[in-house]
Amino acid sequence: MIFKLLKKDPKSGARRGVVTTAHGEIQTPIFMPVATHAAMKAMTPAQVHDTGAQIILSNTYHLHLHPGEALVQKAGGLHQFMGWDGPILTDSGGFQVFSLPKKRITEEGVFFRHEDTGEEVFLDPAKAVAIQEALGADIIMNFDECIPYPCEKSYAERSTEKTIRWAKQCREAHKREKQYLFGIVQGSVFEDLRKRCAKELVKMDFPGYAIGGVSVGEGLELLKQVVGYTAPHLPEDKPRYLMGVGLPEDILESVERGIDMFDCVIPTRYARSATLFTNRGRIRLTNKNYRRDFYPIEPNCTCYTCRNFTRAYLHHLFTANEVLSAILASIHNVHFYLNMMAEIRNSIEEGRFKEYKETFLASYLKGK
Template sequence: MLFQLIKKDKHCAARLGLITTSRGEIPTPIFMPVATHGAMKPLTPAQIEETGARIILSNTYHLHLQPGEGLVKKAGGLHKFMSWDKPILTDSGGFQVFSLPNKRITEDGVFFKHEVTGEEIYLDPASATRIQQDLGADIIMAFDECIPYPCDKAYAEQSTKKTIRWLKECRNAMTDNGQALFGIVQGSVYEDLRAMCAREMRKLDLPGYAIGGVSVGEGLELLKKVVGWTAPHLPENKPRYLMGVGLPEDILESVERGVDMFDCVIPTRYARSATLFTRRGKIRLTNKNYKRDFFPIDPSCDCYTCRHFTRAYLHHLFVANEVLSAILSALHNIHFYLTMMTEIREAIANDRFMEYKGAFLGEYLGNERK
């Protein structure tokens, strides 16, 4: 994997870049749709490609539980297994383990219960790395401890040092097969711990770096502070990935601070509950006001859904509990996010990102508050 920093906006830290992998190029800033189990609810790979997606994310923890990395490897790897020929990034499973009840975190790894069978499972840096290598992802994430929020500083410091040590173990477990290992900067909401973690990880000269632990309930203002503290300590010539973020306002604030890559389940999760994104804010299509609304979801959108269907039709599908409601809504939401990223890149190229951000949020959040 190679990363080229093409330019920085003259008025802020926003960056225009290009990631090159053996499976294709990824312009940055980029949003990565999430296909947790090797499938994106509720879209086919062809539909995902139609939205303009250049890279997707799948999850180590879930694929390890079902169907197992051995079967995926035997099938020829995750790309072949799910019929997706563009790049894939796999999350190590650290966040999912953090979310589980009754887990037991040790200095060497984590014990947790299988969600279905109740069997005890152990995951450590070496096994998380091996699983991702068997899955065959293009970019793999180091196994880390995702620190809860709020958290006292003593625990955050101990956990952050553990994450640094685990990253070194992940790197030692790597075999040379062309995959790119990203480290994950932790440190909770403590500026000195974030800076320390970033500095220590820089010493390893990894292909890329992520900022973790910023989607655990801390809110937008703390997110902006953490990203602002961390990004300046990361190498300029490597991609910077903010994990699990998020809403359009989160992405715009983080691009301003120098972040290149984003992922989140929000576009597809919201789509399944009839919440759709438009330039004038989110709308909820189960609202009875849309029963006789014959406009597209967003008149400015050129996605498949907006070109062919109305809000009234989508309202009908949701009320009738038709699966097509989720499909058409997910197509629109993913297209909305990827169109926003295209516009962000164009704005950075022309040194007008701050102008774009102000105009976008003025329309989007202005109508959200009404």
């Protein structure tokens, strides 16, 4: 991987960079739309591309269960299978596995039940890497233990040590040079554990680093603290990825603390429930106030939906339970996120990120 740091904001830790992969460049900071099952919900790859997406994320756990990595590999890998020619990141499946109600965690890996057949499945660091190598993503992730919140420090200590051991096993199992394996820093909300995990992973010299175990119920203030005392221990010349985050305010606060990459299901999940993002906060288009509202979702938005349709039309689609409602809403929400990221990059280049953040949040949170 080639990561080039282009600019640092003079008044914060915000960074402007570019990541080069086999399937193209990624301008950072960037948001990665989530295509869990090798598909964006309610969007075609062309529509995702048109929103400004540079990289998307798919899920190892779900693709291992359906349709299986062997089939994806036979199809030519994820890019060919899903018709996406840009960079792809796959997560290791750790978050999904550890959120299952019935699983058995051992020092070697995790046993869980197949969601359809009930068959026992075992996933360990080497297997998680092998699955991701077969899927063929550009960036793949270590298998780690995602620590729940809240938890006792004694549990977090044991879990963090396990994540460090598993990271070493992932590093040893990784064979494909054109795929870049990122380490994942765990440690819950405990600063000393985050610092230890980060330092041990940095010794292993991964091409990039992620902060995991956030967005698990700890809230924005704790998220800011965790990112604030973890990011400084990560190399400046490697990309930094905050997993599963999130809302616009989460992203802005984390960019300020030096994070380069983000992912979350929120834009499309909210879209399917008629919740749309605007610069003046979120709006719910099923509200009867929008029945005769002939303005676009966001008057100055350049997405396909806002260029062609009104709030009244989308209100009609949602109340009529038309599939098109989810498509048009998803296009807008993903565009909103990626346009925000483009504005963030511009503000860093111009040395005014702090001003941008304050202006954005003053408008967005007022209407929230």
